[in-house]
Amino acid sequence: MKRCVLVALLVLAALVAVPGQSASAACRPALKSLGLSKSSVVGGGSVTATVTLTCRTAKAVTVRLKAFPGVSLPASVRVARNRSSARVTVRTSVTFTVRRGDVVATLGRLRRTARLTVNPRACRPVLTGVAMPALVYAGDRVTGRISLSCAPNTDVRVTLRSDRPSLTVPTSVIVRRGRSTAAVPVTAALVSGSRYRARVTAAQGGRALGRDITVNPGLKSVDIPPSSDPNGVSVHPFFTGPAPTGGLTVKVASDNPAVTVPPTHTFPAGAYGGDVWNIRVHPVTKNTKVTISVTLGTRTLRASKILLPPFDGTQRVHLIADDALPLYGLQYDRDFHVLLSNPAPENGLVAQLRVRGDDPAVQLDDADDHISGGATTGHFRLRTADVTKTTRVELIATVGGVSTSLVVTIHPRITGVVVPETAKSGAPFPITITLAGPSDVDSHVYLHPGWGILHPPEMVTIPAGETSVTFEATSSPVDEPSAVFLTASLGSTSFQSSYVTLTP
Known part of the structure; x- marks a missing residue:
């Protein structure tokens, strides 16, 4: 009897459960609606969108979504099995004008829309x-x-x-x-x-x-001044005014490792600029352009220099006089320089100077000079004999197996400035200037009175081939006898006359 009752209950339960399962299995979901939690929102805010199907689905359904510019949401939303709706967050970006558009949901061929308005945020700027x-x-x-x-x-x-x-x-x-x-x-x-x-x-x-x-004050200029050392690098920044209390600190940089510089340099209060210290120059194997930059604030200025490789005997040597003045007999301490086109190597070089044929018209104080590493100049000093005519002598310089020559010309010197023992003041009187011998060029002699009361011409000329010239000088009137003299200059030489007494 109990078994019959149990079977009856199970049959009844089966009859109740089957209709619900059949309904879910029979559901063909369609897109029923798309709703928004709010129809308007301030830009930057968000709303909730709800997608609703026509029935509970037996398996998950994907509904595609899209919106308009400035509004973002997932590309799709899944409605879970045994559910008929799903929610998704719709986000908006900040806007400065009112924007309106549709949020769109699509399932199959069915499409549902919801209108959304995005408003600008109120702003009263201060x-x-x-x-x-x-x-x-x-x-x-x-x-x-x-x-x-x-x-x-x-x-x-x-x-x-x-x-x-x-x-x-x-x-x-x-x-x-x-x-x-x-x-x-x-x-x-x-x-x-x-x-x-x-x-x-x-x-x-x-x-x-x-x-x-x-x-x-700011950065006015930057330069690398000329140097007797061809590879010498000295950087000079200058400012628009004096450095204030605490000084001015500039940044320094080199674009080539051949020259190393400090990263910064500080100039003391009151300085208008100056040298940057601790610059190091390293040897190069070829002509190398180096640019140094100096920065103060946002302003950067640059200066460049070309470094030269050391002298190796393939470059040129020059021999020059220290000045362009002509040479005359019995001159002393006239300087000449041997110049290398490239700096001497680290251990230096010996420069030698000699006179071709040992011509006695020129005597050298020293026959050689050591050019230090990095330097380019050898120094020599000579003196001339008392020549009696224009004489040409060839000097020959040799450095590292390379030679060069220079012909120097020596002209006869002034040997006399003859004035009378006395002369009447205010009246002209003769003066004669004599050379040691004839010159093959005109000799321009400049005259300098020892006292302002003597009035010679400023300059007289002894013509080429002549040995003397005679001219007249005058003087201011004097009240008592006055002794004066005259100095005649030829190049860097000079000769002083004896005294002439000017009488009233």
């Missing part, structure tokens, strides 16, 4: 900040920044002014819609003078904010 560099240098171009309390929906103009004409800012800048800051270009003019302070003021909507800027 000037909240002015950021400026506290310190700049003359010649700098830097950037400041102004800030508003919020990102406006339309462009906002902020006016600007500086209380110093040498520190300039634009009359205004625009903060673009959707932004809360704007850059402010600031230019410190490259003018001469000491440190000064300027104030930049920004104004907007009845509010003004200001910031002070200290302007130090």
